[in-house]
Amino acid sequence: xxxEIKRNIWIGVGTGSLFLAAILLCLELFQTQHIExxxxxxxxxxxxxxxxxxxxxxxxxxxxxxxxxxxVKGLSSVEMSAEKLIANLESAIYSDVDGIITYGMRGxxxxxxxxxxxxxxxxxxxxxxxDVDTEHKLGYVxxxxxxxxxxxxxxxxxxxxxxxxxxxxxxxxxxxNQIDRVAGFRDALEQYPDMEIVxxxxxxxxxxxxxxxxxxxxxxxPEINGIFCAEGVSACSAGYVMExxxxxxxxxxxxxxxxxxxxxxxxxxxxxxxxxQQDPKGMGKLAxxxxxxxxxxxxLAEKEIxxxxxxxxxxxxxxxxxxxYGSMDIQWHYY
Amino acid sequence: MQLILGMALLALLCFFFFHGxxxxxxxxxxxxxxxxxxxxxxxxxxxxxxxxxxQDGEKEALDELGDSRKRxxxxxxxxxxxxxxxxxxxxxQDLYFVLQHYKEQSFLIQEKMQGGKTGTFTPQLLGEAVxxxxxxxxxxxxxxxxxxxxxxxxxxxxxxxxxxxxxxxVQCYMLMIIIALIFVTLSVRHASRLAEGIAEPIQTLTxxxxxVRTGDIDQFQSVVIAPSSYDEITxxxxxxxxxxxxxxxxxxxMEENARTTEALHIQEMENLRITSLLKASExxxxxxxxxxxxxxxxxxxxxxxxxxxxxxxxxxxxHKTAQLLRYSLDYSGRMATLAKEIEMLGNYVFLxxxxxxxxxxxxxxxxxxxxQIQVPSFILQPLVENSVVHGxxxxxxxxxxxxxxxxxxxxxxxxxxxADNGEGMTRETQKRVMAGLDSDQEQREKIGLANVNxxxxxxxxxxxxxxxxxxPGEGTEIRITLKKIER
Numbered sequence: 072x073x074x075e076i077k078r079n080i081w082i083g084v085g086t087g088s089l090f091l092a093a094i095l096l097c098l099e100l101f102q103t104q105h106i107e108x109x110x111x112x113x114x115x116x117x118x119x120x121x122x123x124x125x126x127x128x129x130x131x132x133x134x135x136x137x138x139x140x141x142x143v144k145g146l147s148s149v150e151m152s153a154e155k156l157i158a159n160l161e162s163a164i165y166s167d168v169d170g171i172i173t174y175g176m177r178g179x180x181x182x183x184x185x186x187x188x189x190x191x192x193x194x195x196x197x198x199x200x201x202d203v204d205t206e207h208k209l210g211y212v213x214x215x216x217x218x219x220x221x222x223x224x225x226x227x228x229x230x231x232x233x234x235x236x237x238x239x240x241x242x243x244x245x246x247x248n249q250i251d252r253v254a255g256f257r258d259a260l261e262q263y264p265d266m267e268i269v270x271x272x273x274x275x276x277x278x279x280x281x282x283x284x285x286x287x288x289x290x291x292x293p294e295i296n297g298i299f300c301a302e303g304v305s306a307c308s309a310g311y312v313m314e315x316x317x318x319x320x321x322x323x324x325x326x327x328x329x330x331x332x333x334x335x336x337x338x339x340x341x342x343x344x345x346x347x348q349q350d351p352k353g354m355g356k357l358a359x360x361x362x363x364x365x366x367x368x369x370x371l372a373e374k375e376i377x378x379x380x381x382x383x384x385x386x387x388x389x390x391x392x393x394x395x396y397g398s399m400d401i402q403w404h405y406y
Numbered sequence: 407m408q409l410i411l412g413m414a415l416l417a418l419l420c421f422f423f424f425h426g427x428x429x430x431x432x433x434x435x436x437x438x439x440x441x442x443x444x445x446x447x448x449x450x451x452x453x454x455x456x457x458x459x460x461q462d463g464e465k466e467a468l469d470e471l472g473d474s475r476k477r478x479x480x481x482x483x484x485x486x487x488x489x490x491x492x493x494x495x496x497x498x499q500d501l502y503f504v505l506q507h508y509k510e511q512s513f514l515i516q517e518k519m520q521g522g523k524t525g526t527f528t529p530q531l532l533g534e535a536v537x538x539x540x541x542x543x544x545x546x547x548x549x550x551x552x553x554x555x556x557x558x559x560x561x562x563x564x565x566x567x568x569x570x571x572x573x574x575x576v577q578c579y580m581l582m583i584i585i586a587l588i589f590v591t592l593s594v595r596h597a598s599r600l601a602e603g604i605a606e607p608i609q610t611l612t613x614x615x616x617x618v619r620t621g622d623i624d625q626f627q628s629v630v631i632a633p634s635s636y637d638e639i640t641x642x643x644x645x646x647x648x649x650x651x652x653x654x655x656x657x658x659x660m661e662e663n664a665r666t667t668e669a670l671h672i673q674e675m676e677n678l679r680i681t682s683l684l685k686a687s688e689x690x691x692x693x694x695x696x697x698x699x700x701x702x703x704x705x706x707x708x709x710x711x712x713x714x715x716x717x718x719x720x721x722x723x724x725h726k727t728a729q730l731l732r733y734s735l736d737y738s739g740r741m742a743t744l745a746k747e748i749e750m751l752g753n754y755v756f757l758x759x760x761x762x763x764x765x766x767x768x769x770x771x772x773x774x775x776x777x778q779i780q781v782p783s784f785i786l787q788p789l790v791e792n793s794v795v796h797g798x799x800x801x802x803x804x805x806x807x808x809x810x811x812x813x814x815x816x817x818x819x820x821x822x823x824x825a826d827n828g829e830g831m832t833r834e835t836q837k838r839v840m841a842g843l844d845s846d847q848e849q850r851e852k853i854g855l856a857n858v859n860x861x862x863x864x865x866x867x868x869x870x871x872x873x874x875x876x877x878p879g880e881g882t883e884i885r886i887t888l889k890k891i892e893r
Contacts, residue, residue, distance in 0.1 A: 088585055089420050092578045097427070106495045114500075142496045162548045165507050166500035402493055402559070406551040 109142035113362060114163035115355070116156060116173040117147035118200070119276060120403050122303050124329055124351050125174075128199060130399030131355025132172055139363050141170075146404045151242060151276040153179055160185045162406050164192060170362040171196040172355070175203035175211065177247030183207065195365050197358040200351075201248030202375070209365055210374040212357040214349045216251030219380045220301070223252070223326045223347055224259025226382065227266075227297050230324040230344055234265040237297040238288050240305035242276040249301040252328070256299055269295060274305035281308025282315075289316065289323075296323055303329030306346060310334060313342040320344040330383070338385050345384040353378045413589055420582055424575045431571050435564035438488045442560055445481040446553050452478050453546045456512055460539045463519045471516070475509065491563040497556055504549050511542035600636075607631035607639040611646060623654055683860060700791075704757050723760055726753040737783035741865075744811070744822075745777035751786045751809065758794055764804070766794065771810040775893040776820040782861040788854030789824040789884055796882065797826030813893060820891050825883035831876040839874060855884065862886065 115132050117125035129145040136143040146163065148155035153176060163171050164185070171189060175198035176182040186207035189196050195209040202211040227237065237260070241249040253271065260266040270288055274281030285308055289295055300306040306327030313325060319341040327334070327346045337343040357376050365371055452474040459467040482505055485498050518535040614629035628647045631639065704727055711720040733742075733750045742750075748770075755768045768790075790807060797805045808825040831839070843859045855872075862870050869889040876882035 086416060089416060089582060092581050093420065093423055106489045106492050108495065108499065109492075112496060112499065142492065144493070144496055144500070158548075158551065161544075162500075162504070162551065165504040165545055165548050167503035167506075168500065404497070404552075404555050404559075406548075406555055 110140040111142070111169035111362075111366065112166070113141050113143045113170045113172065113359065114159075114166070114168045115143050115145045116159045116163060116171060117145060117403070118156065118174040118176075119151040120147045120149055120401075121276065121278075122329065123399070124303055124349075126399045126401045126403075128351035128355040129401045129403075131352035132359045133355070133401075134352075135356040135359035139359070141359060141363070143172075143359065144168075144404060145401050146406060148405060153182070157181050157185050159404075159406055160189070164189050164194060167192070168194060169366065170194065172199060172358040172362070173197075174199060175201045175208070175247055177201065177203050177250065178245040195362060197361050199354045199358050200349075201246065201251070203247060210361050210371055210376070212354050212361060212376045213248070213378060214347075214354075214380045215377045216248045217255040217258075219328075219347050219349075220252035220255025220257075221259045222255075222380075222382060223299060223345075224256040226345055227256075227299060227324055227326050228260060228263045230320070231266065231297055233263045235297045235324070236267055236269045236292070236294045237299055238285070238292075238295045239268050239271040239299045239301065240274050240281060240285060240309065241271060241301045242274055242304060244271065244273060246302070252301045253299075256301075272305075274300075274308055276302075276304045278304055278307045278311070281305045282311050285309055285312045286315075298323060298325045300325070300327040303327070306334065306343075310337045310343055313337070318342075335388065338383065338388050341385065345382050348381045348383050350378040350380070413586060417582055417586065420578070424578055428568075428571060428575055432568060435490075435568060438490060438564060439557070439560055441481065441484045441488060442553075442556060445478070445485050446550070448474065448478050448481050449546070449549060452512075453543070456515065456539065456542060459519065460515060460535055468516065468519075471512070475512065478505070478509075488560070490560065490567065494556075494559050494563055497552070497559060501549060501552060501556070504545060504552075508542055508545040508549065511538050511545060514538050515542065603636055604639055607643060611643055614646065614650075618650055623650065623657065626650055626654070680864060700757075703761060707757075707761050719760070723757065726756050729753050730757070733783070740783055741780040742783045743777065744779050744781050744820075745774065747781055747783065747786050748772065748777065748809075748811070751790060754787050754790065755807075755809075758790075762794075762805075766797075766805040766807065769806060769808045771808065773811050773813045776813045776891055777811070778893075779820065779888070779891050782865060785858045785862060785886075786822070786824070788858055792854060792884075793824055793826035793828070793882070797828035803827075815893075818890055818892065820888045822886040822888075823883055825881060827881040830878045830880045830882055831874070832878050836874050836876055843872065862888075 113132070113136055115129045117129055119125065125147065129143070129147075133143040133145075135141075146159040148159070156174070156176060157179075160171065160173060160182075171194055173196060183203065183205050186196055186203075186205055190207040196207070197209050198211045198213075200213045201216065202213065227235070231237075239253055239256070241253065243249075257268060260268065269292055272284045272288060274284060281304060285298065285305075289312065298309050300309050306325075306329060309325050309327060310333065313319070313323065314337070320343060321341075325337075325343045327343060328349070330346060330348050334343060334346055338346065357378065361371060361376065452471070455467065455471045455474045459471050461467075482502060486502065488498065489495060515535050515538045518531050518538065521531055610631050611629050614626070618626055628651075629643050631643050704723070708720055708723050708727070711723060730750060730753050733746075733753075737746075752770075758766065759768060786809070790809065793807045794805070797807060806827045808823070810821075810823045810825070812821045812823070813819070814821070839855070843856050859872050862872070866888055869891075871887040871889070873885045873887070874882065875885065
């Protein structure tokens, strides 16, 4: 009898727990999932996503957006493409979003037209990373590209002992931020009569392409003793070329932008002299903050906000490692 | 066994349940993808309808466009209900606004085309409609461009949901396995305990059986097991105990029977012996009743009396002798009252008095209150004869024989005593006589006392007692005590 009762108890316990598990599972399944719509919809239209730079900018914007219940959606194309950028902007504009954060593409009539369109629909657009001079934007957040270029130029001149033939690599000649950087760089070199820019190359935001042009240039002009990469992708290209040619920065001084690829190692191994680290995350955050301020007050106290830049060299490499530059996982929309 | 089967069934049920849930969820996700596909296929259709309408401006095309627009709205609503993730909801929200722009263009086109139908149609209006159509196309492209991304997002999110569900299902499985393991552990523990619970009482039972087998069944009490043992074992042990006890009882009965039979046998033997003794004693009694010497002496005495011419005395003597003979004939081997016996003793005494004259004196002291009891015939005469023989033998003085009966009412006991004043017996002789009463048959037959003793003993058994009181030179008293008699 006792045995019987015990057995029944255990069967009861077993059945009970299994049923409990099943009920919990069902509850989880059948709970009507309702997602609250965000207060504001922001579209972050990035230039391209081959580098973590834009992911960090977008991540910063998303982080900041959460504070204000802004939904930040990242739109981008894999590679730099004016057409895609404008298409993404169009998409955002047709979606009647509450705000757009995008990269300022200078020298493009269409881009300005698109901004105009947004403005007409009352959508504020904040430009980050590079600025475009138009009244249709709300404001600009980014590094002071001219100043950072100037700083790189001074460092380069110092390294070369005021005497050097410098190769400049950009993504595209018309790219706004790089125009500023190169301008700053050039102005810095002006102070040194023996410093000169021998060539400006386009790497087309493509690491392989960049390697090719840099390699050719170096072979063609062996007198080159300095490379200035005005953006992150060509920095990567230059690094690989240096590695392949086994030239360290005693032979060729390399100054670059951003913190992509194995730059850390190159700095450590001496293939690269220094890199100008921008604050993409801060850019994203500030851009959202700017939109929020505008939406709340209808005006902006500051139309241009410059984020910090830092020169990372072998000496302060350790410090730079402490900075949160970890890549962010962004669900990009590629329309 | 039932437990394991139950568990297996339960596990199977759960397995089906979880799989069902998983499949159901998958179906739900697939439905969402279908909703998305429906929207975009309708969008394509709508754009085509718009094209056709702009082309010919017919009412049918307009109607179809309107229907398609309605469907588009419905599907948009369905799409808005797909709350799979924040990102997707946001995307659909964006898409919704784009769709509104598209519809706006569509309505504008309709307006222009309607204007054309009402007669105010101009090439300029057509041109405007075409421009609007181009704009609509642009917006259509914006939406179409989102299809791939939306599709991927949806699949991705659905996959996440499915994965999390699957994880939960796996967790449920794990829970099930853990429960099953607990069950198995408990079952094993329980089984071993069960085995112990069975084995231990069985061992006790076996020990009990062994004990019985060695033959000590009388020493066997009961097999005692723990009270918490299982029913079956308890029953088994109880039945075993019962069987053994019944066996014991049976053996006892058999032993009892054997003993009884033996006792009966002994009794029978005794009876046989007694019967033979009786026969012998009866013969003896018969012999003794009329001792030939006594008869000869009496007849001799009567003859002398006739010679002397004493007729009266002769007649009396003959009468007494005749009475004695009559008694002898009538009561030989039978019972008579004590009164009758004493009456006949009187006749005998009379004849002895006639013979011995003043040499002997008979004294009767009788308590007749119990004289109606039945006694064997001729029990007193031999005793008196002994007293006469032993009392007078070689004795020169006057012999006295006292015949006394007495009743003790408190003890319900009657006493018959025959005493003489003869030469008496030594202690040794007394002992020999007393021993001779019960033992040797040969000797017993020789002695009248033994014969009397035996016959009284046969009749009264335990309630009878014979005592001899005697001292050398002081005479002998034979006392017969009969207990438990009524007056």
